[in-house]
Amino acid sequence: MSTQIFQASTLYGAATLAAALDAGCFADADRRILLVCNNAATPETMPGLDQMPGFERLRDRFDEVVSYNAAIFPFHPGVWAPRPEDLPLWERYLRHEWQLGHEDVELAVESIQVNPSLALAQILHGAPVTVYADGLMSYGPTRNKIDPLVGTRIDRLLHLDLVPGLKPLLLTEFGVPPETVPTAAFLKVLSELATDDTDLPEIPGEPALLLGQYLSALGILTAEQEEELHVRMLRGAVELGHTAVVFKPHPTAPARHVRTLEEEAERLGVRLTVLDTPVLAEVLYQRLRPALVVGCFSTALLTAAELYGLPVARVGTGTLLERLNPYENSNRVPVAVVDALLPDLADRDAVLAGRRGRSAAALGELVRAVGFTMQPKILHRLRGETERYLAGHLDAGTLRYFRRKRLTSLALPGGVPGRLAFLPRNATVRRMARKARHLRKAVRR
Numbered sequence: 001m002s003t004q005i006f007q008a009s010t011l012y013g014a015a016t017l018a019a020a021l022d023a024g025c026f027a028d029a030d031r032r033i034l035l036v037c038n039n040a041a042t043p044e045t046m047p048g049l050d051q052m053p054g055f056e057r058l059r060d061r062f063d064e065v066v067s068y069n070a071a072i073f074p075f076h077p078g079v080w081a082p083r084p085e086d087l088p089l090w091e092r093y094l095r096h097e098w099q100l101g102h103e104d105v106e107l108a109v110e111s112i113q114v115n116p117s118l119a120l121a122q123i124l125h126g127a128p129v130t131v132y133a134d135g136l137m138s139y140g141p142t143r144n145k146i147d148p149l150v151g152t153r154i155d156r157l158l159h160l161d162l163v164p165g166l167k168p169l170l171l172t173e174f175g176v177p178p179e180t181v182p183t184a185a186f187l188k189v190l191s192e193l194a195t196d197d198t199d200l201p202e203i204p205g206e207p208a209l210l211l212g213q214y215l216s217a218l219g220i221l222t223a224e225q226e227e228e229l230h231v232r233m234l235r236g237a238v239e240l241g242h243t244a245v246v247f248k249p250h251p252t253a254p255a256r257h258v259r260t261l262e263e264e265a266e267r268l269g270v271r272l273t274v275l276d277t278p279v280l281a282e283v284l285y286q287r288l289r290p291a292l293v294v295g296c297f298s299t300a301l302l303t304a305a306e307l308y309g310l311p312v313a314r315v316g317t318g319t320l321l322e323r324l325n326p327y328e329n330s331n332r333v334p335v336a337v338v339d340a341l342l343p344d345l346a347d348r349d350a351v352l353a354g355r356r357g358r359s360a361a362a363l364g365e366l367v368r369a370v371g372f373t374m375q376p377k378i379l380h381r382l383r384g385e386t387e388r389y390l391a392g393h394l395d396a397g398t399l400r401y402f403r404r405k406r407l408t409s410l411a412l413p414g415g416v417p418g419r420l421a422f423l424p425r426n427a428t429v430r431r432m433a434r435k436a437r438h439l440r441k442a443v444r445r
Contacts, residue, residue: 001103003031005127006062007120009039011052012280012299013110015189016134016181018058020158023185026130029106033098034062037116038069039078041217046251052278053198058189068116071097077116082123090123108132112154112171113144121150131171132158132181135299138168139367140333141375146174160186162302163337165360169371173378187307194286201273203288207244208237211281211295214250220320220331227260229316233294234261236315236345238268240352242292246273248281285310294345296320297331297338305342311354313345314338318400327406328374336370336401337363365389370401376410390414 004026008014014034020026040046049055050065059065068077071094082090095101105127109117112131121129131154138159151174159168161180168178210233216223230247237245247261258274265272275284281300284290285308293304293312297320304310317339324332341357343350358366369389372382390413394402399414408415 001031001101002029002106003033003100003103004029004106004108005033005035005098005120005124007035007037007068007107007109007117008049009037009110009116010134011049011055011058011193012282013132013134014049014055014058015193015280016132016158016160016186017108018061019186019189020132020181021061022188023182025158025179025181026106026108030103031064032062034065035068035120036065037077038067039116043069043076047278054193054196054279054283057192057196066098068120077119079115081115081119087123087125091125094123106130108158110134111137112150113142113146118146118150121153122147125149127153129154130156130158131176133168133170134160136162136297136302136334136337137330138170138178139163139166139337140330141169141371141379142171142173143328143330143375145378146171148174151176160303162299162306163341163360163363164306166337166364166367169333169368169379183307190280190282190307191286193280194283196283198277198279198283200275200277200279200284200287203244203246203273205244206289206291207246207273208240208242208292208294209281209284209288209290210234210237210245210247211293211298211300212247212249213296213298215296215320217250218331220324220329229296230261231264233315233345234264234268234270234272236313237292237294238270240292240345240348242270244271244273246275246284246288246290248275248284251278282307292351297335299334301338301342311351312342313351314342315345317344321400327403332374333367333370337367339401340366365393366398366401373402373406373410373412387412 006017008017036048036050038046038048072080105124107121107124107127108130109120110132111117112121138157154171154174154176157168157171157176157178158181159178161183212230215221216226234245249258262272282303285304290310293301293310294315295301296314296316301312301314305312317335320335321339340363343355345351368382369386372379372386394414402414404415
C-alpha cells in the first residue's frame with residue numbers, strides 16, 4: 001500500500017494541488033489524503049479550507065480529508081513543533097490516527113521552512129517530500145536554514161508559472177529542481193470553482209477590483225497606514241474613470257478597514273461594493289470580469305495579468321520596499337517582483353496601455369541579487385554574480401530594491417565608497433562599532 005498526504009491551509013493551495021493531480025504531476029497511489037491545516041490566529045473562529053465555498057468542487061481528487069488541527073489539539077499548527085526525542089512517538093500516533101499502518105508515505109507540503117509543514121516532514125521522517133508553492137514567495141530564497149535531514153528528502157518544487165521565464169530561488173541550496181504546474185490545468189480547476197453557487201452581489205458593468213491583504217497583521221504597516229493604502233487604491237481607480245468599485249478585503253481584516261473605505265467612496269460619489277463572501281480573487285475575475293485589478297503585492301495581481309489578461313496596477317510597493325523589516329523578510333522578493341513588473345496606479349498612461357516593466361531575464365538577475373543580499377549564507381554561491389550585477393546595474397532605478405546599509409555589511413558594490421571597502425571586513429572596526437552601539441544603548445537607558 002502507498003499513501004500520498006497533501007497538506008494545505010488555503011483554498012488556493014488546494015486548487016494548486018488539484019491542478020497538479022489532474023495534470024499527472026503525481027504518480028498513482030492507493031490512498032490520497034488531504035490534510036487540512038487551519039493556521040488562523042484563532043482557528044476556532046475561522047472556517048478551514050474544507051468549509052470554504054467551492055471546496056466540494058475539489059473534494060473528489062482525494063480519498064479522505066482529515067484535520068491536522070484535530071490531530072494535534074490543543075496545539076496551534078503554526079506554532080507547535082515536536083521535541084526531537086518525541087518524534088517516534090508522534091509518528092506512531094499519526095500513523096494510528098490516519099490508519100497508515102506501516103505503509104509507504106509520500107508528502108506534498110507548502111512552506112517547508114516553517115510549521116506545520118516542517119513538523120510534518122520531521123515526524124514522517126522516511127517520507128519523500130514534494131514542496132508546492134502557490135504564490136510569489138517561490139521566487140525568493142528559503143527564509144530559514146533547513147535541516148539537511150529534511151532538505152535532502154525534497155524531490156522537487158511544484159509552482160505555478162506566474163512570471164514566465166523567472167526561475168524560483170526557493171530550495172536551490174539543496175539542488176531541488178523546479179517543476180511548473182501546467183497553467184491549463186490550473187485554469188480548468190479555477191473554472192470549476194467559478195461555477196459554484198456562491199451568492200455574489202449584483203454588480204453592473206465591469207468594475208474596478210481592489211484587493212486587500214491585511215498587511216498590518218504581518219507587522220508590515222500600521223492599521224492606519226493600511227487604511228490609507230486602500231483609500232489610495234480607491235482614489236486611483238476613480239481618477240482613471242471608474243465609477244463602480246469592488247473591494248475584496250482579507251478574510252481576517254477588521255471591519256474598520258471597510259468603514260474608512262466606505263466613507264471615502266461616499267465622499268467621492270462612487271458606488272462601492274464590499275465582498276464579505278470568502279471567495280478566491282480568481283473566481284471574481286471569471287464572474288465579474290473587472291476592468292481593472294488593483295493591489296499591493298498580492299499573488300492575485302499576477303494571476304490576473306498572466307492567466308486572465310486583465311489590466312492591473314500596483315500601489316504602495318515603494319513604501320514597502322523601504323519599510324520591510326528585517327531586511328530578509330520573505331515578502332521582499334514578492335514586493336520587488338510586483339514593483340518591477342506592474343505599472344504604478346499613479347502612472348495613468350502606463351496603466352491604460354498595460355505597460356509591463358522588466359524582461360524575464362532582467363528580472364531574474366535582479367531577483368537573484370536581492371535574494372543573495374537577503375540570505376547570503378544560504379545563497380553564498382551567488383556572491384560573484386551579485387557583485388557583477390551591482391557593479392554594472394546599480395542606479396536610482398535598482399537601488400530601491402536594496403539598502404546601502406545591507407550592501408555595506410556584505411561588502412558589496414553600492415555600499416561604502418570603494419577606498420573604504422575594507423572596513424566591513426576589518427575585525428577591529430567591527431569590534432569598535434559593537435562597543436559604540438553598546439555605549440549608545442547604555443546612555444539611552
